[in-house]
Amino acid sequence: LDTLLVSVAFPRPITFLMREEVVGWKGVGPIVKRANVLILWRDQMTKQLRLCMDRLQSGEHMVIFPEGELTQTGELNTFN
16 A cells, blocks of 8 residues: 555655566556556666666656565565
8 A cells, every 4th residue: 555655645746666576466466557657677677777767867756665575464574
């Protein structure tokens, strides 16, 4: 629910940066495909990170959740 809560609370449009596995998550994947999300595809990482830098330099707001994975307990994982 982090993504939804941040989207509602932030007064401007934002882009969420997510790894490619999220697209395949049951229940989450279809929502991600319709949201303002930039997927980091492993085979295009350099291109994707350059796109992130371009968007940030143009003034776009971007959110990255550093734990990178959901947990059953809600605790933070080590940074990936």
